[in-house]
């Protein structure tokens with residue numbers, strides 16, 4: 398699991414600036430897709446071998462309600478509750494503020510690890526700037542400048558010091574790992590129950606801690622799968638009971654750990670921003686995807702047609718994924734869903750040999766040569782596979798910096814068709830030289 402860093406602090410201390418810094422290096426498989434709004438509060442980052450998730454809680458003002466100080470908004474509390482490390486950001490130019498102390502008091506109650514970050518310290522003598530913040534009792538502060546990018550790597554190193562390097566370690570599990578995600582009430586639990594049947598009970602008896610997802614193996618039509626179940630979340634401590642049960646962090650982690658993601662949408666509700674955000678995260682991680690429209694029961698022809706049109710229009714950016722209309726409640730459509738999961742898994746894990754890829758590349762070039770860039774034409778020599786889940790195809794040659802994006806897309810589509818890579822995103826990269 399990627400560790401989760403949660404940024405907390407008064408308004409204007411530089412949280413969103415730091416957030417942008419910390420998430421800059423992410424591997425985005427999709428940059429700007431029309432219709433896809435990014436949730437700017439959650440992001441991926443990486444320093445060296447250490448990937449992490451970052452959550453920006455936004456600014457919050459302490460408010461007095463019924464004579465009690467509610468320093469933290471619900472969402473902030475939930476984010477803090479899910480943090481592996483809370484980064485408390487303070488403003489090195491303004492110095493220690495009364496609100497900082499209030500926030501620290503609130504944070505203490507959550508018993509989370511806290512790292513104090515003094516921001517805006519560019520051009521200042523750090524020992525002097527940070528001195529007054531020792532009063533917060535959080536130990537030595539880490540001085541950074543979010544705007545200039547000073548000391549950011551050191552900050553991440555410090556924050557992640559206690560977490561092991563995340564080498565992609567094989568867990569020995571050969572079955573496709575499936576994550577079922579979607580916003581609250583779309584029918585995820587009902588679908589999980591329908592898929593697991595009896596085995597569900599076993600999952601329920603295991604004590605789910607905050608950090609652990611539950612992996613449940615199940616068998617259907619003679620095939621084995623592993624479901625990453627977040628059901629444990631539902632029964633957790635008091636904090637979450639009062640908060641919306643949906644957890645973005647949990648969803649992100651589940652998606653990261655899966656091979657195939659099943660995104661569940663509700664036929665009875667319009668596609669919301671939250672749906673689009675979740676879809677965006679799935680695309681960012683490059684996981685294989687099957688989209689399920691649930692609650693298809695009890696709708697008439699006209700309603701179904703309208704919903705289908707709407708979905709196909711709004712989900713154009715997920716066109717690589719198979720779309721299924723199901724009723725989790727009645728168990729209908731599940732036997733069609735599983736082959737799509739199999740197919741997406743096979744596509745995501747496909748082994749593509751260099752000779753085959755190169756032949757497909759040459760055929761594509763023969764059909765449509767890349768356009769001239771300036772004086773000369775890019776030369777595409779050969780292709781090899783650089784990774785899977787999602788498949789990465791690396792094209793080698795010269796003058797490749799002149800290959801336009803439209804041509805990259807053309808190659809992507811050609812590879813997708815040639816090797817029947819349905820259900821998975823696909824990445825085509827160019828590499829100059831031999």
Ligand code: GDP
Nearest residue numbers: 408409410411412413414456517542543544545
């Ligand atoms: P947030 O409200 O905590 O998310 O704060 P923002 O990231 O929006 O930043 C608030 C203001 O502080 C903006 O004007 C930023 O440009 C500025 N700021 C952020 N980081 C730094 C920094 O490292 N140095 C300086 N001098 N200004 C900064």
Ligand code: GDP
Nearest residue numbers: 581582583584585586587691692693724725726
């Ligand atoms: P979750 O929050 O995504 O796990 O959603 P649940 O599985 O708890 O389902 C939310 C509600 O939708 C429950 O009342 C379910 O009975 C109902 N529901 C789930 N699947 C279906 C379905 O296929 N058809 C209908 N009509 N209702 C469903």
